[in-house]
Amino acid sequence: MATINFGYTISKPRAIDMDRNNLRKSDEILREMPELQACIGCGSCTAVCTAGNLTSFNFRRVHTLIRRGEYQGAYEEMNKCMLCGKCRLVCPRGINTRGVAMLIKRKLGDNRS
Amino acid sequence: MTFFAPFCLPFIIGAAVMFTVLLVKWGVWLYRLPRTDKMTILRGIPTRRTPQAVGEVVGEALLHRSIFRVDPLLGYMHMSLAFGWFLLIAVGWIETVAYLGLRYVPLQGHVFFKYFATGLEHKPVFDFVMDLLLLFVLSGVALAWFKRLRSRALGLRRTTKHVLGDRVALSALWFIFPARLVAESATCGLYGGGSFLTGSLGGWFSAHLSVPGLMNLETAAWWFYSSCLGIFFVAMPFSRYMHIFTEIPLVFLRRYGVRSGEKASSMDQFQTQACSRCGICIDPCQLQSVLHIDTVQSVYFLRDRRYGMLRPETADNCLMCGRCAERCPVHIDLNTLRLNSRDALRNLPDERRYEYLRGLDRSSGSGKVGYFAGCMTLLTPRTLAAMERIFEAAGDAVWWADREGGVCCGRPLKLSGETDAARKMMRYNTDLFRKHGITTLVTSCPICLKVFREDYDLEGIEVLHHSEYILRLIRAGRLLPKHDATRFTYHDPCELGRGSGIYDEPRAVIEALGELVEPSETRENAPCCGSSVANTAIDDGAQLQIARAVAAELEATGAEVIVTACPLCKKAIGRGAQQPVCDLSEVVAQRIG
Ligand code: SF4
Ligand code: SF4
Ligand code: SF4
Ligand code: SF4
Ligand code: SF4
Numbered sequence: 001m002a003t004i005n006f007g008y009t010i011s012k013p014r015a016i017d018m019d020r021n022n023l024r025k026s027d028e029i030l031r032e033m034p035e036l037q038a039c040i041g042c043g044s045c046t047a048v049c050t051a052g053n054l055t056s057f058n059f060r061r062v063h064t065l066i067r068r069g070e071y072q073g074a075y076e077e078m079n080k081c082m083l084c085g086k087c088r089l090v091c092p093r094g095i096n097t098r099g100v101a102m103l104i105k106r107k108l109g110d111n112r113s
Numbered sequence: 114m115t116f117f118a119p120f121c122l123p124f125i126i127g128a129a130v131m132f133t134v135l136l137v138k139w140g141v142w143l144y145r146l147p148r149t150d151k152m153t154i155l156r157g158i159p160t161r162r163t164p165q166a167v168g169e170v171v172g173e174a175l176l177h178r179s180i181f182r183v184d185p186l187l188g189y190m191h192m193s194l195a196f197g198w199f200l201l202i203a204v205g206w207i208e209t210v211a212y213l214g215l216r217y218v219p220l221q222g223h224v225f226f227k228y229f230a231t232g233l234e235h236k237p238v239f240d241f242v243m244d245l246l247l248l249f250v251l252s253g254v255a256l257a258w259f260k261r262l263r264s265r266a267l268g269l270r271r272t273t274k275h276v277l278g279d280r281v282a283l284s285a286l287w288f289i290f291p292a293r294l295v296a297e298s299a300t301c302g303l304y305g306g307g308s309f310l311t312g313s314l315g316g317w318f319s320a321h322l323s324v325p326g327l328m329n330l331e332t333a334a335w336w337f338y339s340s341c342l343g344i345f346f347v348a349m350p351f352s353r354y355m356h357i358f359t360e361i362p363l364v365f366l367r368r369y370g371v372r373s374g375e376k377a378s379s380m381d382q383f384q385t386q387a388c389s390r391c392g393i394c395i396d397p398c399q400l401q402s403v404l405h406i407d408t409v410q411s412v413y414f415l416r417d418r419r420y421g422m423l424r425p426e427t428a429d430n431c432l433m434c435g436r437c438a439e440r441c442p443v444h445i446d447l448n449t450l451r452l453n454s455r456d457a458l459r460n461l462p463d464e465r466r467y468e469y470l471r472g473l474d475r476s477s478g479s480g481k482v483g484y485f486a487g488c489m490t491l492l493t494p495r496t497l498a499a500m501e502r503i504f505e506a507a508g509d510a511v512w513w514a515d516r517e518g519g520v521c522c523g524r525p526l527k528l529s530g531e532t533d534a535a536r537k538m539m540r541y542n543t544d545l546f547r548k549h550g551i552t553t554l555v556t557s558c559p560i561c562l563k564v565f566r567e568d569y570d571l572e573g574i575e576v577l578h579h580s581e582y583i584l585r586l587i588r589a590g591r592l593l594p595k596h597d598a599t600r601f602t603y604h605d606p607c608e609l610g611r612g613s614g615i616y617d618e619p620r621a622v623i624e625a626l627g628e629l630v631e632p633s634e635t636r637e638n639a640p641c642c643g644s645s646v647a648n649t650a651i652d653d654g655a656q657l658q659i660a661r662a663v664a665a666e667l668e669a670t671g672a673e674v675i676v677t678a679c680p681l682c683k684k685a686i687g688r689g690a691q692q693p694v695c696d697l698s699e700v701v702a703q704r705i706g
Contacts, residue, residue: 035652050488053518055469079466082521082538083529084488085646089684094653102459102529102649109461 021069025107029066033103036063038093045087045097051080059087063100066108075109116222116229120336124221127343134350135358138386143362145379150371157369166368174360175199179442183393190260191391193253195357201246208239224342227297227311228335231304244310247297250290257287275353275390276416282348289341296334302327353416356389360443363387373446375532377453384445388415394437394447399640400430403662404655411437411447418454428454430650433528434641435611455530462533470541475517476549480510483551483574485542485565487558488521489680495695496557496680499702503583506705507591512549514542524564528647535568543569555582557698559609559679560646566613578609580619580678580697587625594704599627601700602672604663604686605639606679619678619697626704630670640666642677644685660689668692676700 030036039060046052046060057080066074078101087097146154157163172178175196181188202223209223212233222229275283294311301307301315303324318327349355363383373380394411401407409430417423431451438447484504490496497516504511523538546554554571556562557579565576577585586592601623609615616636623629634640643651643659664686667675675690677683678697687694 048492050491050518050521054473054475054520079463080469082488082523083525083531083646084521085525085681086488086492089489089492089644089681096649096652098525098529098646099649106459 016065016068016070018068023069025071026067026069029100029103029107033096033100035093035095036067036100039063039095040093042092044090044092048086048090050082050084050086055080057081059097059101063097063104066104071108075105078104078108116219118225118228118335120332120339121221121225122339123336123343124224124339124346125343127346128220131346131349138350138355138382139362142379142382146371147378150366150378150380153371154366154369162368163365166365169364169368170361173364173442174357177442179444180391180393183440183442186256187260190253190256193249194257197246197250197253201243201250204239204242204246208236208243211236211239225335225339227300227306231300231306235306237308240306240308240312244308244312247290247294248310251294254287254290276420278348278352279354279390282345282352282354285341285345285348286354289338289345292334292338292341296331296338299327299331299334303331353388353390355386356443359383359387360389363443367444373449373453375449375453375456375527377457381450381453384450385415385419387443388412388419388445389443390416391442393440393442397436397440397638399434399436399643399659399662400432400651403643403659404651406430406651409650411441411445411451414451414454415445415447418450423454423458425458426650428458428530429648431648432607432641432643432645433647434607434645436607436638436641439611439637452528452530452532455528456532457530459530460532460534466534467537467541470520470537473520473541474545474548475519476512476514476545477516478511478513479549480512481551482509482553482555483512483514483546483549484516485514485519485522485554485556485558485561486516487556487561487680488525489560489684490557491515491518493680493683493696495699496683499696499698500555500557500579502702502705503579503586503592503698507586512551514545514549520545522558522561522564523568524560525646527564527568529649539564539569543571546571546574553577553582555579557678557680557696559606559613559615560681563608563612578613578615578618578678580609580615580622583698583701584618584622587622592701592705594626594701595706596625597627597704599674600630600670600672601627601674601676602630602632602667602670603635604632604642604667604675604677604682604694605636606677606682607639607641607645609678610639611637619676622697622701623676626700630672632666632670634666642679642682642685644681646681656685657688660685662689664690664694674700 041060041064043060046058049059051057052059057077062074062077081101083098083101085098091097177188177191177195180191205226206223209218209226212230297307297311298314299318301311302318306312307315322330366380366383371380373384390412392412395401398410401410409427414427417427428451433448433451435448441447484500486497520541521538522542523535526538527535551574554565554574554576559578562576562578565571583592603619603623605616620629640663642663643656668691675692675694676697677686677694680696683694683696
């Protein structure tokens with residue numbers, strides 16, 4: 001039977017197994033920036049994002065996945081950020097998202113620290 | 114005369130160590146300067162700049178004029194120590210010549226002249242002058258002691274906390290002049306001479322001590338004096354007192370046009386080591402006055418950097434508001450040093466970054482005037498709408514660089530130390546401006562303005578802040594806003610005021626609309642809103658605390674409307690204020706019919 005094209009698709013179901021993921025980096029990040037735990041996942045940071053406006057970069061997705069121990073491709077994604085700081089101004093939980101962006105890059109990519 | 118006594122040894126060794134270390138340091142720093150800087154220096158030497166530098170050295174390094182501006186008593190303290198000591202050396206040298214004629218006298222002969230000159234006939238004029246100068250210096254020492262106890266009396270709320278090397282040098286320095294007084298007095302007590310200070314004290318000594326006792330005191334006092342000098346000289350190049358000699362080459366280099374940049378260079382050494390750790394930069398810092406953070410201010414930052422113990426937490430925790438640099442008596446380029454420290458800690462050249470910029474163009478409209486909203490203005494849509502009205506009323510055709518989303522100006526990246534990545538933004542935007550052939554570029558964000566003016570190569574394109582642009586329109590009669598009885602107050606954005614030197618234009622625009630009342634701290638002394646993109650260390654609560662303090666000052670003026678000229682300031686102060694905060698463009702747009 002041919003599938004009807006409704007003009008949108010549904011993401012494939014996907015489960016994150018927290019027991020299997022290595023949470024070391026995630027723990028380190030949360031230890032340095034505990035306020036990230038206050039994130040309610042509202043997506044405001046993504047909605048205003050300068051880089052997200054131009055690419056598929058989704059800041060909420062990146063920092064949420066990292067907290068769950070999913071680091072693959074996260075550093076490359078994070079590098080699209082321009083550090084403009086708009087996300088910080090709109091975050092309803094007052095999270096220092098610019099600091100989060102820099103911390104993620106430092107922990108995941110930059111091996112010098 | 115042999116001009117040698119065993120007690121001279123500590124002094125001689127100390128002086129030798131000091132001059133050797135100094136010469137090595139200067140030599141290495143100069144040698145390591147980039148070639149272009151060396152050429153700049155060579156070209157500068159035969160020009161007017163050399164005598165100007167000499168004048169500045171006298172005015173600042175000796176007389177400390179800038180510190181007088183902070184507080185007269187503090188200025189006097191620094192001047193009496195520096196200038197007084199200098200005069201003691203200079204007049205002491207003249208004294209030696211007057212006694213002995215022009216002949217070679219070793220260094221210690223000049224310094225300990227009173228000890229060696231006992232056999233000569235006295236010249237009371239010199240005795241008097243030298244006593245007077247010693248008193249002058251001693252008064253400075255007394256003030257320094259007093260400052261330790263009661264810093265507020267000298268106009269400083271907080272004084273610097275010092276490292277070990279400083280304490281050694283400081284203790285030695287405090288004892289040098291009292292020791293000199295006792296030593297010279299003891300000699301005068303034995304052999305006569307001296308004036309109102311050393312003469313009188315010497316008389317008192319000889320009245321109360323036996324001759325052998327006084328002789329012992331004399332030897333001990335000269336040894337002590339010489340040792341204090343020796344210890345001070347050895348500790349000096351490794352302590353804050355390195356500033357005494359570093360400030361001199363710094364003044365020359367600066368006059369010749371050598372500057373620190375976004376990448377660390379040898380020039381930074383001259384700047385960091387010219388810091389006297391006077392602590393004047395502590396009080397203006399809002400991180401200290403509002404948040405009570407007292408480990409990150411410029412004085413500590415420079416200290417940590419100099420001794421190689423700079424931590425990212427310190428380098429990052431600064432608003433780069435420039436309030437400290439505004440007051441620094443040595444005029445150290447504090448923001449640039451902070452910036453290149455961040456670059457050293459964080460910059461990662463990665464060629465593959467921002468590939469997505471290639472071919473991107475979201476701009477709209479066309480015209481010779483370009484408008485760059487910048488990220489922050491896109492978050493304050495009222496400013497954007499107001500600009501639209503203003504352009505329309507003025508009849509300027511506008512090319513909108515980023516109304517539908519654009520690329521950041523690059524300054525936030527640069528301020529975070531990612532200077533190479535920032536260059537990519539800069540190149541992208543420059544190409545975009547050129548492609549659309551604009552001749553004027555207007556922006557309503559001072560952060561963008563600063564980077565356009567300082568880091569972009571926009572020859573042929575005039576870059577204007579919207580306050581400048583609006584003022585031009587008003588002056589040319591192309592914009593006719595209504596004047597009424599509204600009372601406005603104005604917050605100077607750091608990047609616009611201290612950062613770009615634009616203080617008068619926004620004020621002139623406001624005066625065309627109504628009455629302007631100034632807050633207590635304004636212009637060069639204006640506070641920062643607290644939300645500066647340069648600081649990624651403080652949290653939301655801390656930002657809000659600063660914003661509240663700033664808003665309270667603005668509200669205390671009793672003005673009906675708080676105006677600023679930066680989208681970030683507007684958002685930040687708006688959070689802390691009871692009344693609305695408007696951008697300059699909004700209040701203008703409201704009044705153009
Ligand atoms: S700082 Fe980065 S993540 Fe935040 S809005 Fe700007 S580009 Fe997006
Ligand atoms: S805006 Fe703040 S709370 Fe919302 S998703 Fe982003 S980080 Fe989380
Ligand atoms: S940075 Fe300037 S103001 Fe601060 S301690 Fe050093 S010399 Fe003094
Ligand atoms: S630039 Fe501002 S925040 Fe930074 S140390 Fe100076 S006064 Fe403090
Ligand atoms: S937002 Fe305004 S006050 Fe705050 S740092 Fe920037 S220019 Fe300064």
